Amino acid sequence: MSGEDFGNRASNVSGFNVISYTPPDRSHDLIEAALMKISMVASSGIGYLLPKGSLESHELRDVRNMFSRLADLGYDGVELSIEEPFSTQSRGISKTSEQYGLEVPAIGTGLIYKYRQLSLSDSDEVNRRRAVKLLTRTIEIGAELNSLVIIGLMRGRIGSQRIKRIGKFRKSMMECDRIAEREGIQLAIEPLNRYEADYINTVEEALNFISGMKLQSTGLLLDTFHMNIEESSIEDAIRRGGKKLIHLHVADSNRYAPGLGHIEFAHVIKTLAELGYDRYLSAEILTPSSPLKAAQITIKNLRRLL
Ligand SMILES: [Mn+2]
Numbered sequence: 001m002s003g004e005d006f007g008n009r010a011s012n013v014s015g016f017n018v019i020s021y022t023p024p025d026r027s028h029d030l031i032e033a034a035l036m037k038i039s040m041v042a043s044s045g046i047g048y049l050l051p052k053g054s055l056e057s058h059e060l061r062d063v064r065n066m067f068s069r070l071a072d073l074g075y076d077g078v079e080l081s082i083e084e085p086f087s088t089q090s091r092g093i094s095k096t097s098e099q100y101g102l103e104v105p106a107i108g109t110g111l112i113y114k115y116r117q118l119s120l121s122d123s124d125e126v127n128r129r130r131a132v133k134l135l136t137r138t139i140e141i142g143a144e145l146n147s148l149v150i151i152g153l154m155r156g157r158i159g160s161q162r163i164k165r166i167g168k169f170r171k172s173m174m175e176c177d178r179i180a181e182r183e184g185i186q187l188a189i190e191p192l193n194r195y196e197a198d199y200i201n202t203v204e205e206a207l208n209f210i211s212g213m214k215l216q217s218t219g220l221l222l223d224t225f226h227m228n229i230e231e232s233s234i235e236d237a238i239r240r241g242g243k244k245l246i247h248l249h250v251a252d253s254n255r256y257a258p259g260l261g262h263i264e265f266a267h268v269i270k271t272l273a274e275l276g277y278d279r280y281l282s283a284e285i286l287t288p289s290s291p292l293k294a295a296q297i298t299i300k301n302l303r304r305l306l
Pocket residue numbers: 190223249284
């Protein structure tokens with residue numbers, strides 16, 4: 001029996017024996033759901049692993065291999081995480097995306113914070129401006145690739161300087177929302193769980209921020225892994241997001257591929273379909289043993305529900 005074949009039996013992911021499940025076949029009553037597309041996050045931090053620096057290298061060989069593999073598996077898109085926007089080979093990425101017929105629906109910015117500790121809420125004005133500059137270049141790349149740009153970890157931590165730092169974040173978002181509008185793309189604020197961020201942890205907080213600031217080009221990105229920790233109901237949180245919801249990260253409760261934890265993806269997708277959501281389900285998952293296997297499990301389990 002092939003290890004790639006995925007059914008109701010134990011499969012070994014990351015050295016643990018995890019019991020996989022087969023979601024019920026709902027294709028007959030979920031016709032609208034077919035409009036949703038599937039992408040995989042590719043980064044050097046989380047998801048389908050891309051070596052650090054591969055988006056900047058002129059070679060782009062790793063990037064092409066990754067697009068080719070995900071195209072073969074039937075993905076519609078590849079979400080990228082950009083660490084060094086000023087040296088990213090956006091033209092090469094754009095050509096690769098066209099060559100393999102895969103869109104780049106979104107660009108993550110979390111690695112800018114993770115590797116360089118620059119955030120949109122930095123209390124030091126020089127550092128905040130550097131963060132805005134890096135985000136501005138990322139937005140320009142987003143315009144070239146027709147991608148939305150994610151505001152997640154890049155919000156930074158506010159700690160005990162709550163009022164001052166939220167003020168800084170507001171200032172940054174006011175600027176970046178206008179830049180996104182000028183470039184014709186959208187920003188997406190992603191609520192993150194309490195262990196990774198200390199403000200905007202829930203859909204409610206994100207919506208209040210967006211409407212309070214009257215941001216024109218900023219919507220909402222929800223992530224099933226974070227919602228499973230912070231929201232009392234994932235389905236209610238999605239409904240609350242409504243038309244502001246412009247992108248969705250999917251990962252199971254343990255952050256492995258959908259189907260390897262206890263989130264009910266059939267319910268999640270039904271709720272999205274009822275909202276008329278026709279954008280991406282983008283897998284942002286830990287791929288401890290094999291990125292390829294995780295990508296296979298993800299698309300198999302999601303396609304079954306669409
Ligand atoms: Mn996410």
